[in-house]
Amino acid sequence: MTGRVVVTGIGAVTAVGHTAEDTWQAMLAGRSGIGPITLFDPEPYPVRIQAEVKGFELGDRVDAKQQRYMNRGVTFGVSAALEALADSELSITEENADMIGVIFSAGGGGTDMVVEHQHILETKGPRRITPFLVANFIPDAASGHIAIATGARGPNMAVVSACATGGGSIGEAFATIRRGDAAALIAGRSEAVLLPIYHATWCSMRALAGDNDNPTKALKPFDLNRDGFIAGEGGACMILEDYDHAKARGAKIYCEVIGYGSSNDAYDMIALHETGRGLKRAMRAALRKAAIDPAEIDYINPHGSGTPLNDRVETLVFKEIMGEAAYDASVSSVKPITGHCMGASGSVEALACVLAIRDQKVPPTINYTTPDPECDLDYVPNEAKSRRVRVAMSTSVGLGGHNSCLLFREVN
Numbered sequence: 001m002t003g004r005v006v007v008t009g010i011g012a013v014t015a016v017g018h019t020a021e022d023t024w025q026a027m028l029a030g031r032s033g034i035g036p037i038t039l040f041d042p043e044p045y046p047v048r049i050q051a052e053v054k055g056f057e058l059g060d061r062v063d064a065k066q067q068r069y070m071n072r073g074v075t076f077g078v079s080a081a082l083e084a085l086a087d088s089e090l091s092i093t094e095e096n097a098d099m100i101g102v103i104f105s106a107g108g109g110g111t112d113m114v115v116e117h118q119h120i121l122e123t124k125g126p127r128r129i130t131p132f133l134v135a136n137f138i139p140d141a142a143s144g145h146i147a148i149a150t151g152a153r154g155p156n157m158a159v160v161s162a163c164a165t166g167g168g169s170i171g172e173a174f175a176t177i178r179r180g181d182a183a184a185l186i187a188g189r190s191e192a193v194l195l196p197i198y199h200a201t202w203c204s205m206r207a208l209a210g211d212n213d214n215p216t217k218a219l220k221p222f223d224l225n226r227d228g229f230i231a232g233e234g235g236a237c238m239i240l241e242d243y244d245h246a247k248a249r250g251a252k253i254y255c256e257v258i259g260y261g262s263s264n265d266a267y268d269m270i271a272l273h274e275t276g277r278g279l280k281r282a283m284r285a286a287l288r289k290a291a292i293d294p295a296e297i298d299y300i301n302p303h304g305s306g307t308p309l310n311d312r313v314e315t316l317v318f319k320e321i322m323g324e325a326a327y328d329a330s331v332s333s334v335k336p337i338t339g340h341c342m343g344a345s346g347s348v349e350a351l352a353c354v355l356a357i358r359d360q361k362v363p364p365t366i367n368y369t370t371p372d373p374e375c376d377l378d379y380v381p382n383e384a385k386s387r388r389v390r391v392a393m394s395t396s397v398g399l400g401g402h403n404s405c406l407l408f409r410e411v412n
Contacts, residue, residue: 008237009088011080015051019171051232051339073106077190080237103152110137162398168344170259190235232339261285265401274287295325304333353392
């Protein structure tokens with residue numbers, strides 16, 4: 001093993017597609033999946049729009065009995081993982097299963113089960129509570145179900161770092177392979193928290209964009225008139241593999257993972273630090289591991305949540321770390337398309353980086369109409385752009401001060 005790590009398979013489930021390719025084509029087309037809330041009664045809430053996954057079924061890809069004990073978020077994750085594994089053409093056998101693992105979580109996806117069973121407990125008593133409840137709302141339920149579905153017996157865990165989790169899962173998989181503890185890992189994050197309790201919290205935070213009459217236009221990252229995010233759901237998965245292992249079996253290689261950084265602001269449980277000090281540390285750590293100059297970054301898929309503070313701070317960080325080279329990079333947020341997929345956003349957005357390298361195209365930031373003087377980079381307004389993409393970067397920030405940064409590079 002050389003310590004090099006490559007991406008050999010991808011999968012996704014989002015509001016704009018039930019596969020990675022469908023999601024990517026929607027990103028390039030700027031087709032938004034944000035619409036009126038249908039998963040619960042939206043009338044009591046000031047914001048009545050979100051990005052829901054519709055018409056999704058796991059089908060016969062997983063045993064029906066096993067599916068009975070999966071929450072909605074886990075089903076998204078299992079689907080993305082099975083797609084990514086099939087895409088990689090990596091066969092898990094008795095001989096290699098111990099060196100193939102899973103780093104995947106499904107965050108708050110089991111909250112619906114907790115709410116449902118709390119009602120059962122109160123109305124029908126403790127004897128009616130399923131013995132499978134606890135095992136299926138914990139954050140590592142997805143990594144367990146994916147291991148069962150695929151037979152992967154290697155390192156297995158769930159990373160939990162709020163909205164930086166998707167990036168963190170891929171980053172920790174990268175680190176695990178680099179140190180020789182696995183030949184390949186199934187890595188990512190899925191999320192399904194479009195529930196009344198969460199929506200009420202976001203409304204109370206006044207963090208949501210509120211244009212109910214124009215759902216696809218509501219989320220406006222980096223625009224002067226941005227006023228918040230719109231929640232989404234789904235997930236994405238990558239097969240990360242040791243380069244020599246991938247080459248030996250003749251695998252298709254999308255790109256190489258070259259850097260990863262993780263940090264915390266140590267400042268506030270909700271707001272990121274106004275200087276972006278934690279994100280700077282994560283970005284510098286990723287660049288140090290990658291051993292590249294910041295000027296080599298061609299494309300950035302940022303957290304880009306559409307909140308006034310986040311977008312200003314991210315722009316500030318990119319300019320401070322990259323200098324004048326920040327103006328040569330393309331920066332685009334796909335959250336107006338997929339919605340803010342919470343913990344899964346980092347894995348969904350890392351997918352955009354991988355496919356930008358594959359296709360030499362970058363997706364647009366839709367709904368960008370009024371420039372903000374404090375956000376003065378190339379945000380790829382409203383239309384996808386063909387350009388040279390050798391190195392792509394994904395950044396994520398999350399509640400609790402979490403930050404992650406991933407760097408990908410084309411393989412010659």
